[in-house]
Amino acid sequence: MLTVKNLHKSYKVGKTKYEVLKGVSLEVNKGEFIAVMGSSGSGKTTLLNCISCYIPSDDGSILLGDIELAKLDEKSLSKIRNEKLGFVFQDFLLLDGLTVRENILLPAIIGGKINNQIEIRAEQLCDIFGIKSIQNKYPADISGGEKQRTAVARAIINNPLLILADEPTGNLDSKSSRAVISSFEQAKKSLGATILMVTHDSFAASFCDKVIVLKDGTVWRTLEKGTMNRLDFQDHLLSAISDMGKE
Amino acid sequence: MMSFSALYSKLRKKNIGQYTLLSCCCFFSVMLITSYIFMMRSPTILDVLPEGGDSRKQVMMIFVLAVIGCAVFTTYAAGLFFRQKSKETGVFLALGASKKQLKSELWKELSIISIISCGLGAILGIPLAYIIWSIFRLFIVDTEEMALNFDINSYSYIIIFSIYVIFMLFIMGYKSIMKTNIIDIIKQTHSAEPVHSVPKWFGLVGIILLILGGFCGYIAPSIFILGLHWYPPEGLTAIFYIPALIGLYMILLHTVSNGWNKRKKYKDIISVSMMKFQGRQTVRNMLVMTLLIAGAYFGSFYTPMLGTGAIMSFDDRPIDYAYHFRADQNIPKKDEVFKLADKYNVKITSWADVPMARLGVDGEMSVEKETSLGTTWESVYYNLLQSQIFLSKSSYEALTGEDININSGEIAGIMDTSGDGQGVFGGDVTLVTNTITGESWSFKPIEHLCNDILFGRYVVSDEDYQKIITGLPLDWQERMVFFNVENDEQTYDFAKALFNEIVDHSGKEVAVYDSFDPILKQVHEELYGYYFLDEQEPPNYDNRNSSDFRMYWQYMPQFRVLDKADFIKTTAVFLMLFIFISIICFVAVIVIAFTRCITIAISNKKVYDDLRHLGASNNYLNNCARSQVKKVFLVPIITGTSLIYIFYSMIMFFNDNRLTFYEIAGLLVCLVLIAIISFVLYLIYRLTLRKVLNILKI
Numbered sequence: 001m002l003t004v005k006n007l008h009k010s011y012k013v014g015k016t017k018y019e020v021l022k023g024v025s026l027e028v029n030k031g032e033f034i035a036v037m038g039s040s041g042s043g044k045t046t047l048l049n050c051i052s053c054y055i056p057s058d059d060g061s062i063l064l065g066d067i068e069l070a071k072l073d074e075k076s077l078s079k080i081r082n083e084k085l086g087f088v089f090q091d092f093l094l095l096d097g098l099t100v101r102e103n104i105l106l107p108a109i110i111g112g113k114i115n116n117q118i119e120i121r122a123e124q125l126c127d128i129f130g131i132k133s134i135q136n137k138y139p140a141d142i143s144g145g146e147k148q149r150t151a152v153a154r155a156i157i158n159n160p161l162l163i164l165a166d167e168p169t170g171n172l173d174s175k176s177s178r179a180v181i182s183s184f185e186q187a188k189k190s191l192g193a194t195i196l197m198v199t200h201d202s203f204a205a206s207f208c209d210k211v212i213v214l215k216d217g218t219v220w221r222t223l224e225k226g227t228m229n230r231l232d233f234q235d236h237l238l239s240a241i242s243d244m245g246k247e
Numbered sequence: 248m249m250s251f252s253a254l255y256s257k258l259r260k261k262n263i264g265q266y267t268l269l270s271c272c273c274f275f276s277v278m279l280i281t282s283y284i285f286m287m288r289s290p291t292i293l294d295v296l297p298e299g300g301d302s303r304k305q306v307m308m309i310f311v312l313a314v315i316g317c318a319v320f321t322t323y324a325a326g327l328f329f330r331q332k333s334k335e336t337g338v339f340l341a342l343g344a345s346k347k348q349l350k351s352e353l354w355k356e357l358s359i360i361s362i363i364s365c366g367l368g369a370i371l372g373i374p375l376a377y378i379i380w381s382i383f384r385l386f387i388v389d390t391e392e393m394a395l396n397f398d399i400n401s402y403s404y405i406i407i408f409s410i411y412v413i414f415m416l417f418i419m420g421y422k423s424i425m426k427t428n429i430i431d432i433i434k435q436t437h438s439a440e441p442v443h444s445v446p447k448w449f450g451l452v453g454i455i456l457l458i459l460g461g462f463c464g465y466i467a468p469s470i471f472i473l474g475l476h477w478y479p480p481e482g483l484t485a486i487f488y489i490p491a492l493i494g495l496y497m498i499l500l501h502t503v504s505n506g507w508n509k510r511k512k513y514k515d516i517i518s519v520s521m522m523k524f525q526g527r528q529t530v531r532n533m534l535v536m537t538l539l540i541a542g543a544y545f546g547s548f549y550t551p552m553l554g555t556g557a558i559m560s561f562d563d564r565p566i567d568y569a570y571h572f573r574a575d576q577n578i579p580k581k582d583e584v585f586k587l588a589d590k591y592n593v594k595i596t597s598w599a600d601v602p603m604a605r606l607g608v609d610g611e612m613s614v615e616k617e618t619s620l621g622t623t624w625e626s627v628y629y630n631l632l633q634s635q636i637f638l639s640k641s642s643y644e645a646l647t648g649e650d651i652n653i654n655s656g657e658i659a660g661i662m663d664t665s666g667d668g669q670g671v672f673g674g675d676v677t678l679v680t681n682t683i684t685g686e687s688w689s690f691k692p693i694e695h696l697c698n699d700i701l702f703g704r705y706v707v708s709d710e711d712y713q714k715i716i717t718g719l720p721l722d723w724q725e726r727m728v729f730f731n732v733e734n735d736e737q738t739y740d741f742a743k744a745l746f747n748e749i750v751d752h753s754g755k756e757v758a759v760y761d762s763f764d765p766i767l768k769q770v771h772e773e774l775y776g777y778y779f780l781d782e783q784e785p786p787n788y789d790n791r792n793s794s795d796f797r798m799y800w801q802y803m804p805q806f807r808v809l810d811k812a813d814f815i816k817t818t819a820v821f822l823m824l825f826i827f828i829s830i831i832c833f834v835a836v837i838v839i840a841f842t843r844c845i846t847i848a849i850s851n852k853k854v855y856d857d858l859r860h861l862g863a864s865n866n867y868l869n870n871c872a873r874s875q876v877k878k879v880f881l882v883p884i885i886t887g888t889s890l891i892y893i894f895y896s897m898i899m900f901f902n903d904n905r906l907t908f909y910e911i912a913g914l915l916v917c918l919v920l921i922a923i924i925s926f927v928l929y930l931i932y933r934l935t936l937r938k939v940l941n942i943l944k945i
Contacts, residue, residue, distance in 0.1 A: 054341060054429040075345055082343020093338050097261025102249065109254050110344045154342075 001194055002028040002051070002162055007060035009046055020046045022217040023060070028162065033188050033195045035205035037241070038214035044198040047214070048166050051196070052085060053077055064161065082111045086155030086193075090167035092147040094139040094154075100146075101126070101135040104153045111158065118157065125153040128190065129183045145176025152183045156193060163187070165197040169204045181207050202241070206234035215244055251344075255352045258335060265331050266360065268842065272324035273364035273412050275838055276317035281372020281405050282379070283313055283831050286824065288401040291394065295794060295820040302821065305549075309542040309828050313835060316539045318411060320839045323532060325416055327846055329423040336424060337432035346424050353420050361416050365409040372405070373397060379830065383823045393819055445504040453497030460491025461894060465901065478615070478622040495886070499533045502882050532843050533883045536836050540887025541894075543832030544917075547924065548895055549825040551916035553818065556909035560699065561811045563664065565647070567735045568742070569700045570728050570749060570804035571603065575721035578752050584730075584745065591741035594733040601642035603704070603725040604716045607631045607680035607766050614774065630687070631680050633767040636704045636725060639712035646729045647698055655708045658690035663702040665907045676705060682766065684718045700729070700805060722756070735808055742809035749804055750791050758785045761801040794818050833924070836883075837931055844876050844935045848942040851875075855943045868945045876939055880932045888921055 009021040020043045028034050038044050050057040053069050062069040064084060072080065081087075086107075094103045101122060102109075108118045126132040129149040134142050142150070148168055155163045165184070169177035181204050187193040197208065205211050207230060211223045223240055225233045249257075259266060286292060287306055296303040339349055380395045426432050467487040471479045501507075572578040579587070581600060588595050610632040613624040638646075640653045653659055658676055675692040688711070696706060707715070716724070732738050760780055768778040786800045797803060797817040815822065855868055863871075895917070899910045906914070 049430055052341070056428070075347070078340070078343050078345040078348075080343075081341065085343075087341055089341075093334070093341070095258060095335060095338060097258040097335075098254070102254070102257075105249070106254070106338075107342045109249055109251055110339060110342055110348070112251065114249060 001030045001032075001065065002026075002196065003061075003063040004047075004051060005061045005063075007047070007050060007062065008058045009043075009050055009055070010058055020217050021050065021057070021060075024214070024217070024219055025060075026212055026219060026222075028194060028196050030161075030194050031188065031192055032210060033184060033208045034197070035208040035211045036196065036198045036214060037200060037202070037205055037211055037237070038220070039244075040200070042214040043217045044200075044214055045166055048164055048196070048198045052081065052087065052164050082107055083158055084161045086158065086160040086163040088148070088151045088155050088163065088165035088168045088197075090170040092139070092144075092151045092171075094147055094150060096139050099136050099138055100131060100142065100150050103139070103150055104135075104157055106154055107158045113158070122153070122157060125156060128186055129153050130179070143176065144172050145179050148172060148176065148180045149183050152180060152187065156187050156191060159191070161194060163193055163195045165195060165199075167199055168197060169199065169201055174203075177201070177204060202234050202237045205237055206230045211237055213240060213244065220244055251348060252352065255356075259356060262331070262335075265328055266356075269324050269328040270360050270364045272321050272838070272842065273361065273416075274368045276321045276835075277365045277368025277405065277409055277412060278372045278375060279831050279835055280314060280317055280408050281369050282376035283310055283828070284401045284404045285373055285397050286376045286380070286827055288398045288404070290396045290398060292820060292824055293398075296824075305545065306824065306828065309546055309832065312538050312542040313828075313832055314408065316535045316832075316835045316839065317408075318415075319531060319535045320835070320842065321412055322415055322419075324842060325419050329419055333423060333432050337429055340424075340429050340432065349424050350421070353424065354417070357416050357420050361409075361413040365412055369402070369405045369409060376827075379827055380823065383819075383826070389819075393823070445500050447501075447505060449497045450501035450505065450507065453494045453501060456490045456494030457498065457890075458491075458494075460488055460494055461890075461897075464488030464491060465894075465897060472624075476624050477620060478624070480621065495537060495890075496530065496534055498886070499530050499537070499882065503530055503533070503878065529843065529847075529879065532839055533879065536839050536883035537887040537890070539832045539836045539839075540884055541891040543829045543836065544888060544891045544921070544924075545895070546825040546829040546832065547920055548891075548913075548917045550822045551920055552895075552899075552910075552913040553822070554814070555913040555916045557814055557818075558811065559909055559912055560665070561807050561814070564699055564805070564807050566700060566729045567731045567738075567808070568729070568745075568804070568806050570745075570802070570806075571725050572749065572753070572802055573722060573757050574602070574724035574726055576753055576757060578726075579745070579748050583748075584728075587745060587748065588732070588741060591738065591744065593738045593741040595730050596733055597729075597731045599645045599729045601638065601645050601727050603642070603727050604637050604712070604719055605634045605723045605725065605765075606637050606715055606719075607682045608633060608635045608676040608705075609678035609680075610674055610676070612770070629770060630678055631682075631766060632770060633764050634682070635676065637679070637712065637715070638701070638704055638706050638727070639709045640706060641709050642712075642727075643696070643701070643706045646701065646727060649696075651696060651706070653693065653706060653708050655710050656689075656691055657693045657708065659693050659706045660695045661698050661701045661704050661706065662695045663699050664697050665699075665909050679707075679715055681715055681717070681719060683720065683723065686715075688715060701727075737808075739808050739812055742806040746804055746806060746809055747791070749802075750788050753788070753802060757802055758788065759801050760786060760799045761803070762799075763801060792816070794820060833928075837928075840880050840883075841931075841935050841938075843879050844939050845942065847875055847879065848872070848939040852943060855945070865945055868943065869940065872939055872943055872945060873936060876932065876936045880928070880935065884925070884928055888925070892917065892921065 004024060004026045007021050007024045008019070010017050010019040012018075020041075024043070024047055036044050036047060046055070049055045051062055051069075053062075053072075057070060060070075064080065067080065069077065069080065094100075095106070098106065104122045104125060105114065105118065108114050108122075123132075126135045129152060131142075131146055131149050131153065134146055139147055139150075148171075152163075152165075152168070155165070163184075168180050168184075172180060184193075184195055184197070185207060188195060195208075197204070199205050206225075209225050211225075213220045213223065221240060221244075223233075223237060228236065287310055292306075296306065336349060340346070376397075377395060380393075384393055423432070464484070464487040468479065468484045471477050471484065570578075581598060585595060609628070609630050611626045611628050612632055614627045615622050615624045640651060644650060651659070658679070660675065676690060677692065678687055678689055680687040690707065690711075732741075760783070763780050768780070771778045786796050788796075790796050792813070794817040797813070855872070858868060858871070892914075896906075896914055899914065900906055
């Protein structure tokens with residue numbers, strides 16, 4: 001589904017060049033729920049922003065199916081973002097001037113695919129994520145958890161190949177975080193969604209099938225949940241992160 | 248079902264505040280510029296402001312300042328608009344909207360905003376100018392020459408300014424969409440505009456540069472003209488003011504970033520740090536405001552300076568009624584004047600009527616030459632340079648009642664009592680020529696006499712006077728009449744009637760400007776091939792109540808009661824134009840300061856919320872907000888006001904290396920004016936502060 005090979009990205013601040021990604025490679029298969037973890041500055045968010053082509057990468061390849069994203073022109077890239085990718089941001093990025101329902105429908109409106117079917121789907125998503133009662137409210141009138149669930153529903157509305165989520169629980173309390181993670185699980189289970197989530201939260205990551213741990217811009221280790229239950233996997237993650245700190 | 252356009256339109260409705268702010272700024276700037284340009288290019292004004300004269304240059308200079316100010320605040324408002332819109336743009340792009348799709352929507356709304364706001368501004372600017380002018384006419388003064396005409400060609404200037412506004416909007420809009428990094432677009436709303444660390448010495452060096460630039464800029468033309476005998480191009484001397492501008496920027500930067508009071512460093516830490524992160528734009532706005540304040544006051548000072556000096560000089564005149572006329576003119580004689588006085592129940596208490604003569608004199612003149620370096624000049628002595636009016640010793644004594652001592656072979660020039668006229672005084676005369684007989688006599692200049700009415704004339708002994716006027720025809724002779732009346736203040740109707748009689752009895756041949764000189768005309772024609780006054784329409788007796796006629800007719804009588812009562816009327820266009828300019832500049836300052844303060848409040852709202860969560864009391868938050876608003880309002884106002892006052896005093900002083908009594912009085916009246924305007928600005932500051940506190944919920 002998604003193959004990232006030898007991805008490089010650096011930033012220049014004044015005359016100093018900071019290499020953030022130093023050849024990251026990873027693979028995400030259809031239907032997988034994968035987390036990317038790592039300490040602050042390890043390159044998690046940069047990796048996600050490069051995959052979505054929000055920021056241009058320096059080198060390497062990003063294949064979505066058989067499409068090389070980095071080589072696409074602006075127009076094709078917009079089409080891919082609209083049809084094949086879904087995004088969930090840490091600070092939600094809902095438009096304050098639109099209702100919850102309109103925010104969910106936004107990708108479909110942008111793509112010019114608004115019809116009865118998509119409206120019914122929006123209705124269903126509101127139902128699935130428990131936000132039906134607030135669908136006519138504006139973002140300013142709802143809680144952080146509700147905002148993020150709206151953002152998840154928006155990411156799913158166009159039935160994308162891959163959902164990219166950047167610290168989706170970063171701004172939420174534990175109850176709301178749980179609700180958002182449940183919505184991802186729900187999306188995976190009921191809709192067959194594939195999710196790549198950047199997080200620093202081991203609790204959120206413990207719900208994933210696989211966790212890719214980044215360290216200093218490279219993949220340090222990939223941890224598979226396999227047959228482990230969630231609590232054991234969370235312990236496993238914490239111990240791995242603790243090991244990483246010792247190195 | 249909602250289309251992308253409908254969605255865009257819904258967001259527009261939700262964010263109507265941002266659109267209103269941008270539209271209002273565009274509208275205001277175009278309207279202010281329109282009314283200014285229409286006023287400046289109005290035939291009413293152009294007829295009064297002499298071409299190439301200082302007044303016209305000042306009006307133009309302040310206009311340039313107003314254009315820069317309006318351009319800066321419109322650009323700033325556009326920047327703010329696109330910053331606030333950037334989240335929306337970023338989200339659209341992140342969710343797969345194409346740039347083409349966004350551009351098409353943005354172009355639609357920018358076209359509507361720019362065309363409507365610029366169009367309305369351009370249309371309503373004219374009524375604005377007309378209304379302000381009509382208010383002047385209604386409440387202050389109304390004369391026939393104040394009837395306002397507009398020149399439709401002024402629209403070409405408005406179109407240029409509107410094109411700037413429209414292009415600026417579209418270019419900034421294009422740039423806001425075309426960024427490659429979507430994350431940067433999304434985060435743009437929250438990004439700060441930091442001032443990179445400003446060294447502590449910026450304040451002191453700024454002050455030094457400001458003083459140095461102001462001084463160099465002021466004396467540079469004198470050095471070029473008097474020292475190097477070279478007339479530099481106008482732009483060149485302006486370059487010498489650049490250090491002053493840099494100095495001003497450094498001072499404002501230091502004020503915003505470092506502050507002047509080190510002891511208060513921790514007390515003001517929050518407000519200073521918040522201002523720092525709005526740095527670049529704040530300082531730029533403050534600089535424009537400072538310059539606009541300076542321009543506005545420069546315009547405002549014109550009226551009190553001119554008015555105070557003139558009104559005081561009327562009171563100081565030694566005689567109630569004075570007039571002179573060419574001896575060949577059929578001007579009412581003594582008995583006719585007395586008859587007219589009787590008709591108006593005016594009692595003439597003293598009368599003096601003496602002959603005067605126009606004779607040729609020697610002197611030095613700056614002769615201009617075109618060289619490869621531009622225009623240079625050299626001082627050349629002429630035996631016969633110009634003409635001057637001469638009186639005999641006994642005539643002078645008869646007019647003034649003074650006893651003076653002038654021996655044969657001596658000549659005394661007459662100065663004014665204040666010394667204001669030093670610059671236009673003809674200088675010492677050593678050779679006098681009877682232009683009809685061609686005979687010349689040498690004279691020895693002695694100490695000047697002082698008389699405001701006879702200023703600029705020369706006195707010789709009675710014997711010499713008789714000698715030098717022998718053979719002079721009547722058109723080279725004049726008569727001067729002085730008389731006093733009882734209850735001068737109540738003789739306006741008589742004064743007006745006598746003035747009309749004099750004008751009605753004056754022939755076409757004496758319809759000349761006061762600077763017209765028949766001998767200088769010959770010298771100029773021989774030297775340059777033309778005389779500058781020949782290109783101008785002579786004073787028109789039909790416009791006898793116009794400022795142009797009253798100020799510049801060579802034989803204009805000086806009747807205290809008439810001059811005093813009609814002063815405002817005769818100088819109305821000048822005065823009103825400068826008041827109008829001041830109003831436009833002050834309005835621009837208020838609009839910039841208000842929008843800047845509101846922006847600061849909106850962008851720092853979260854910081855204030857955080858401070859509240861950290862336990863800051865309402866009192867503390869109030870002080871922080873007050874400190875920020877104070878900085879935006881007070882720093883430019885105090886800086887601009889002090890600078891222009893010092894600069895204006897400097898101009899007055901360096902005119903003749905001293906401040907005359909009238910100038911000091913004028914400067915004091917300017918101080919009163921500053922106090923009044925500052926009070927109005929303070930009220931606006933209070934209103935703005937209240938609005939800011941409302942936004943911050945303090």
